[in-house]
Amino acid sequence: MSEGKPIPAIELINVSRRFLSPTGKSLTALRDFSMTVERGEFVAVVGPTGCGKSTTLNLVTGLARPSAGEVRVMGEPVNGIDPRVGFVFQTDALFPWRSVVDNVVAGPRFRGRPKAQAYADARDWLARVGLSRFETHYPHQLSGGMRKRVALAQTFINGPEILLMDEPFSALDVQTRVLMHEELLRLWSQAKASVVFVTHDLEEAIALADKVYVLTAGPATVKSVYPIDLPRPRVVADIRYDQRFIDYSRTIWDDLKEEVQTSYARAAA
Numbered sequence: 001m002s003e004g005k006p007i008p009a010i011e012l013i014n015v016s017r018r019f020l021s022p023t024g025k026s027l028t029a030l031r032d033f034s035m036t037v038e039r040g041e042f043v044a045v046v047g048p049t050g051c052g053k054s055t056t057l058n059l060v061t062g063l064a065r066p067s068a069g070e071v072r073v074m075g076e077p078v079n080g081i082d083p084r085v086g087f088v089f090q091t092d093a094l095f096p097w098r099s100v101v102d103n104v105v106a107g108p109r110f111r112g113r114p115k116a117q118a119y120a121d122a123r124d125w126l127a128r129v130g131l132s133r134f135e136t137h138y139p140h141q142l143s144g145g146m147r148k149r150v151a152l153a154q155t156f157i158n159g160p161e162i163l164l165m166d167e168p169f170s171a172l173d174v175q176t177r178v179l180m181h182e183e184l185l186r187l188w189s190q191a192k193a194s195v196v197f198v199t200h201d202l203e204e205a206i207a208l209a210d211k212v213y214v215l216t217a218g219p220a221t222v223k224s225v226y227p228i229d230l231p232r233p234r235v236v237a238d239i240r241y242d243q244r245f246i247d248y249s250r251t252i253w254d255d256l257k258e259e260v261q262t263s264y265a266r267a268a269a
């Protein structure tokens with residue numbers, strides 16, 4: 001290790017990942033893919049549909065192994081599920097038969113936290129996401145945005161050092177999404193977690209991230225990396241009117257558009 005340089009939270013080094021298709025053909029989802037996420041950094045990943053974005057996250061979770069190359073978390077090779085890693089995916093992972101507070105308490109209880117302490121923590125997290133009045137509700141009694149708030153509390157209560165998010169807000173209406181963006185940035189800045197946020201929505205990526213990775217049409221490799229030099233804390237509802245935001249959107253979209261067109265052309269063929 002070079003002296004004084006902190007170890008990154010996540011490193012994918014020249015990673016390839018191949019799958020066998022149902023017809024027995026080999027499909028390369030990722031090719032020679034490299035990405036570094038520093039501690040506390042917020043990285044967004046955009047790319048055409050089906051290019052391999054979720055596969056990158058699965059490699060970090062340990063759910064998938066690279067066919068070639070190396071994946072490191074906190075400087076160590078990934079070896080199974082890591083308790084320092086939290087997830088929020090498009091479909092939330094709430095237990096429908098448990099109340100809101102019982103959902104949030106599940107992680108700490110599983111990790112052996114004493115019951116009284118775990119419930120106190122869960123109530124504290126529900127207060128932070130503005131759901132104190134709903135702790136005895138069940139998931140089906142909540143709106144989509146409220147369920148996402150429960151999912152965030154359920155994840156952040158475990159104090160993840162790394163947070164992997166796969167289109168977490170794509171099912172929400174536009175206004176609720178913006179509220180969730182604010183909520184996420186607030187929780188992230190307090191928790192100082194390192195985030196990888198996969199999305200189809202370029203504006204969402206720019207509004208949230210320190211860096212935006214643009215992936216090629218599959219097999220995914222890194223086409224470009226754009227540092228987003230917008231001040232923090234960010235007010236997501238307003239930042240889209242900032243000239244620098246508009247400039248980033250235009251530049252990155254020009255880059256991404258080529259890959260989206262390639263992907264559509266292939267699908268049509």
Ligand SMILES: Nc1ncnc2c1ncn2[C@@H]1O[C@H](COP(=O)(O)OP(=O)(O)OP(=O)(O)O)[C@@H](O)[C@H]1O
Nearest residue numbers: 019020021027029048049050051052053054055056
């Ligand atoms: N377990 C698997 N077995 C076979 N093929 C797979 C498997 N997982 C992913 N793939 C294939 O790998 C490619 C990349 O999939 P992945 O889900 O990573 O893409 P994505 O960019 O996240 O897609 P989307 O944007 O539609 O969510 C796709 O062609 C997919 O069919």
